[in-house]
Amino acid sequence: MASSIRDELLKVLIEHQPHFLSGEEISRRVGCSRAAIWKHIEELRHEGYEIEAKPRNGYRLVYRPDRVAPEELAPHLQTKRFGRHIRYEYSTPSTQTLAHQWAREGAPEGAVVIAEEQVQGKGRMGRTWHSPPQTGVWMSLILRPPISLAEASQLTLLASVGVQQGIKRVTGLPIQIKWPNDLLIHGKKVCGILTELRGEQDQIHYMIIGIGINVNTTSEHWPEELKKIATSLAIESGGHLHRATLIAAILKELEEVYQEYLNSGFRVIKSKWEQAAGMLGKTITARTPQGLITGVAERLNESGALLIRTDQGVIPVYSADIDWKEI
């Protein structure tokens, strides 16, 4: 992503917060005239940024609106490739749909689609995902892993590990993975991950990791039936979170586990997933297309299936909704 004057200006202001920086100094750092700086500062103010100007002191950033636009993300990004190409929309039917289109057109690995709002957010198995404006992280990451179709499910589990670590790092909250890739806090869902792909038997053309996180959502954002089963990071932590900072942390963790996977394979990811899973060793009920399976959740197999120990022996579950009470 080529850095624009505006992005540079914002970066300089953010880095210098809460102090003043003279117009001359800003102009030097950004590499353009003071008149141009003034024009861009007016533009930022128009978008909700509060920038104080004092005759002898210069400028300082007082308030940043909570946006997930590329220029808000850029100062926080510590990745090599993830998030270095971004398509940002205020409102979109679904970031997954946009990402599919971009991937078919040749988007590079690590490219991300981010929106403030999804009006037809997608969940697993054709379900919808409630995505009210400017309250959550609704994003889709494009990957091109050099693996076969048989290994694709490993990436789904990898994604939940990366996102779980990113959220934990920023919030410190006790967040657990529910197979295959929901994230829960105190038994309530705070994040859903949807992995989609297009590929052939021994090659994945592209994979899209869709991530939906309830960040600053309050319970009045939700319809009645969601209030009992959903939560948000703000509800759990008691405070408002800066979403762009969170996104940057998640992309960093995802890039790291992905690199680890490419270098060393699934073994390390599998062990991290098992550590972060809340359900292992517990009695669970899996609603599968073939019927109900009740037993003790033991571990993952190499394909990412969940192994459940039942009276009839150990059964691998590839697709299911899981119920378990205690967490």
Add this chain to the structure above:
Amino acid sequence: MASSIRDELLKVLIEHQPHFLSGEEISRRVGCSRAAIWKHIEELRHEGYEIEAKPRNGYRLVYRPDRVAPEELAPHLQTKRFGRHIRYEYSTPSTQTLAHQWAREGAPEGAVVIAEEQVQGKGRMGRTWHSPPQTGVWMSLILRPPISLAEASQLTLLASVGVQQGIKRVTGLPIQIKWPNDLLIHGKKVCGILTELRGEQDQIHYMIIGIGINVNTTSEHWPEELKKIATSLAIESGGHLHRATLIAAILKELEEVYQEYLNSGFRVIKSKWEQAAGMLGKTITARTPQGLITGVAERLNESGALLIRTDQGVIPVYSADIDWKEI
């Protein structure tokens, strides 16, 4: 597929071959006027069908051009769903591309795209597939299996079993499967299968089984480098084959193994695949993205990976090109 007057007429003529059938009788069976029958017979003649007409005897079919159009296929189809919806093109860049589009638009399971010629035929891993006009079977079958991504590779192996059985039934030739899904006769490639899909972790949206078979191809159809490694059913059997009959036989076998898979799972398919594979027990070299692996090909695992016994133990191979001399 709604049956047209023309399809009905052709069906009646084919069923009655080599005998004459009176215009009156044809008109009764097809259910339209003798004038309409005459019009359609003229149209068929225009497309290369030879239909003899004798004043007192009526009509008889003398020669059918070797086409793979739906009306040529219909009289031979013995399936419930496979091939019951067909998109037929004389020439197309790739039947896979058309099938992807149709599947996204909602094509039903079992729908098939068939062409006389592909000008940009697709092989595995972005390779091209040489598909000269009216010499082979170039088709793509759309499936919507109720399985997860982790199980998708099983369908690739299922496809090679179905196609192998169909070809064997029609030709009696000693045709063997080379992992993952090439079909060989006397060590030369006669058929390639390309499985592509779009899906999410626990649901496949659609899967496309692309099948390319050299049927009546003669070696002058091929560039020099293909002559050594490719063969056709005609070369091996010494005679011209009716492609529509072959397609119908393959669709029937595919439908049967697919139904068996849905009813009883991968176990039966795996055992059929292993029986039809030419390479098990032989020393092979696998060129994988991680390097060369040499050892004895043992069997498949549950994910469809090929297990190779090497000095370092048994290694599962998910993606590779295989070399083995003896067949």
